[in-house]
Amino acid sequence: MRGLWVTPLLFVFAFTTSCTSYRWAKEIKMVAFSDDVHKGKSIGEIEGDDCIYMVLGYRLGGRPQVGRAIRNASKQKKSSIGDSMGGGESGGEGVRYINNLSVKPDGFNAVVFGKDCFAVTGLGFK
Amino acid sequence: MRVSLNVCALFLVAVFLGGCCTEQVFFQASAVSMTKNSIEGVLKEGKPVNTQFCQGDTPVSGGDSHEVGLMDEVILKAQKSAGNAPAIMNARFYTSCSCVVLKGNAALASAGGGKADDDSGDAPKKKPRNKGGKKKG
Numbered sequence: 001m002r003g004l005w006v007t008p009l010l011f012v013f014a015f016t017t018s019c020t021s022y023r024w025a026k027e028i029k030m031v032a033f034s035d036d037v038h039k040g041k042s043i044g045e046i047e048g049d050d051c052i053y054m055v056l057g058y059r060l061g062g063r064p065q066v067g068r069a070i071r072n073a074s075k076q077k078k079s080s081i082g083d084s085m086g087g088g089e090s091g092g093e094g095v096r097y098i099n100n101l102s103v104k105p106d107g108f109n110a111v112v113f114g115k116d117c118f119a120v121t122g123l124g125f126k
Numbered sequence: 127m128r129v130s131l132n133v134c135a136l137f138l139v140a141v142f143l144g145g146c147c148t149e150q151v152f153f154q155a156s157a158v159s160m161t162k163n164s165i166e167g168v169l170k171e172g173k174p175v176n177t178q179f180c181q182g183d184t185p186v187s188g189g190d191s192h193e194v195g196l197m198d199e200v201i202l203k204a205q206k207s208a209g210n211a212p213a214i215m216n217a218r219f220y221t222s223c224s225c226v227v228l229k230g231n232a233a234l235a236s237a238g239g240g241k242a243d244d245d246s247g248d249a250p251k252k253k254p255r256n257k258g259g260k261k262k263g
Binding site: 019023025031033034035070099103 | 158162169194196198201215
């Protein structure tokens with residue numbers, strides 16, 4: 001009989017808590033990598049990510065990092081399997097600032113092989 | 127019996143102290159803003175800001191969206207707490223439990239410049255509307 005009270009309460013709890021989902025960055029208007037933030041020339045949409053590869057459930061490296069993904073986006077760099085195994089950050093000259101920056105989790109898990117990423121998109125300006 | 131209770135209490139205190147959240151920096155940027163796309167003129171460092179936004183807090187941005195950007199919210203909160211500063215300079219983002227902490231300095235736009243641009247650079251500009259909708263003959 002007591003269970004009759006618990007069940008609707010559980011539904012109410014599940015409903016109220018499932019309403020809000022959290023992301024690292026939804027749409028940040030401006031992220032600048034230089035003190036010079038005057039209006040620049042747009043180079044269009046830029047993408048970058050930070051990924052960790054998995055083999056048979058074992059991660060080849062630590063965890064993907066939001067900060068590294070944003071820095072990679074500023075250099076328009078996609079991570080490779082080499083980065084997962086201790087490759088350093090590289091890339092050419094980056095953008096001065098990014099508009100409308102968003103960070104989304106990305107990747108896949110096909111049991112044998114998997115990829116866990118943070119993907120960053122935005123508008124790059126030089 | 128009393129000894130085992132004391133041990134239990136000590137264990138709980140140790141777990142509590144050990145479970146304290148530590149701040150770990152995960153991203154740094156020269157400047158961040160949730161209100162301006164770019165800022166003309168020279169930015170100067172103003173007073174330091176130290177703001178945090180946690181999961182479960184009421185979003186500062188409001189709106190009906192059920193998706194909350196933790197970094198978005200902490201930036202906006204910091205800008206508002208600094209008297210609607212155009213940006214936060216020397217921004218350092220930390221994670222602490224389920225919170226994001228932003229430390230930096232409120233930006234002060236210089237007197238000669240500081241004109242902020244709210245449009246993204248490549249956004250198409252709207253044509254001026256012809257009021258009345260009639261051509262002049």
